[in-house]
Amino acid sequence: SAVISQKPSRDICQRGTSLTIQCQVDSQVTMMFWYRQQPGQSLTLIATANQGSEATYESGFVIDKFPISRPNLTFSTLTVSNMSPEDSSIYLCSYGGGGTEAFFGQGTRLTVV
Amino acid sequence: LAKTTQPISMDSYEGQEVNITCSHNNIATNDYITWYQQFPSQGPRFIIQGYKTKVTNEVASLFIPADRKSSTLSLPRVSLSDTAVYYCLVGDYGQNFVFGPGTRLSVLP
Numbered sequence: 578s579a580v581i582s583q584k585p586s587r588d589i590c591q592r593g594t595s596l597t598i599q600c601q602v603d604s605q606v607t608m609m610f611w612y613r614q615q616p617g618q619s620l621t622l623i624a625t626a627n628q629g630s631e632a633t634y635e636s637g638f639v640i641d642k643f644p645i646s647r648p649n650l651t652f653s654t655l656t657v658s659n660m661s662p663e664d665s666s667i668y669l670c671s672y673g674g675g676g677t678e679a680f681f682g683q684g685t686r687l688t689v690v
Numbered sequence: 691l692a693k694t695t696q697p698i699s700m701d702s703y704e705g706q707e708v709n710i711t712c713s714h715n716n717i718a719t720n721d722y723i724t725w726y727q728q729f730p731s732q733g734p735r736f737i738i739q740g741y742k743t744k745v746t747n748e749v750a751s752l753f754i755p756a757d758r759k760s761s762t763l764s765l766p767r768v769s770l771s772d773t774a775v776y777y778c779l780v781g782d783y784g785q786n787f788v789f790g791p792g793t794r795l796s797v798l799p
Contacts (some may be wrong), residue, residue, distance in 0.1 A: 612789075619777070620734070620789040654774050674779075674787045678724070681733030 583670055583682030590660055590689050597656045598685045600670035610674070611643070614667040614684070623668075626653045638655035659690045694778045708765040710793050712778030720782040723754060723761045728775045728792070736756040736795070737776075765795075772774045773797045 582604045590596050600609065613618040624632040624645055632645040639679055646654045657664050665688050673679035695713040702708045714723065738745055739792055740752040742763070742796035751764040765772060775792040 598768075610787075619791050622788065667731075671733070674781060674785065677783060678736045678739065679734075679787060681735070684731070684733050686731070 581670065581672065581680050581682045583685060585685055586683060587686040589686070590687065592661050592689055594688060595656055595658045595662055596660065596669070597654050598668055600653045600655070600682055602672060606672040607650070608672065609647065609653045610671045610679075611645060611653075611655045612669045612671065612681075614669060616666070620669065623655070628641045657687065660687075662689045665689045693788075694790045695779055696776075696778050696790065696793045698791060699796070701796045701798060703798050704769055705767050706770050708772075708795060708797075710763045710765075710776055710778075710795070711730055711760055712763070713760045714778070714780045717758050717780050718782065721780045722757045722782070723752065723758075724759075724781075724787075725750070725763045725777065726777045728777065734777060746774060757765065768795075768797045770797050 583600045585644055588596055588606040608625055611623040614620045622632045622635050622647055623638045623643055626632045626645050626647040628647045628650050632639060642658055644656045653670060655668060667684045667686050669681050669684045672677050709798040722739055724739040725737040727737050728734040736751045738747055738752045740754050742754050742758060747751045753762045773796055775794050777789055779787045780785055
């Protein structure tokens with residue numbers, strides 16, 4: 578199984594700014610997923626990222642706010658744009674799922690002040 | 691995607707066996723049942739996966755009745771380090787997971 582690493586692990590950002598979170602997998606994977614986990618809550622899927630195509634966003638999430646890049650089969654980024662305190666959360670990337678084991682990054686703990 | 695229902699929280703004592711049951715009445719023919727464990731400040735970690743009957747690995751057992759409308763995760767002889775949130779997920783290959791609220795297990799000394 579591939580190892581998945583995510584960075585930064587945490588950040589404190591000023592409102593109105595943007596943060597880009599990177600997710601690296603050490604072998605090629607078709608789909609990668611981005612989740613948000615608010616304090617004390619479960620994971621909510623933001624979008625699915627396939628290499629070579631636009632990401633597919635879930636209801637309530639839009640590309641202007643959470644642009645995603647997937648330049649190759651081992652890497653993806655999620656940007657949280659024009660941040661507000663309501664964006665304070667943990668953001669996780671993953672791959673796999675369904676009938677196969679899913680692997681998750683350690684998460685990025687974002688605090689917006 | 692099949693919706694899952696599981697208890698919000700459970701308490702247990704060290705050394706006991708813990709059984710967490712998940713209901714998934716609308717499970718589809720091709721869906722697998724997978725359980726994940728999440729500790730604070732970490733991403734979820736795979737525990738076990740099954741399709742039907744019983745699956746056992748080094749950390750847990752998964753019991754799935756013939757109708758597959760529910761499943762039970764069994765953790766033998768839990769320790770304090772098993773305190774975590776446990777998620778039951780159902781899905782087919784290629785589908786993304788939809789996480790429910792999970793079961794918050796507290797293991798007491």
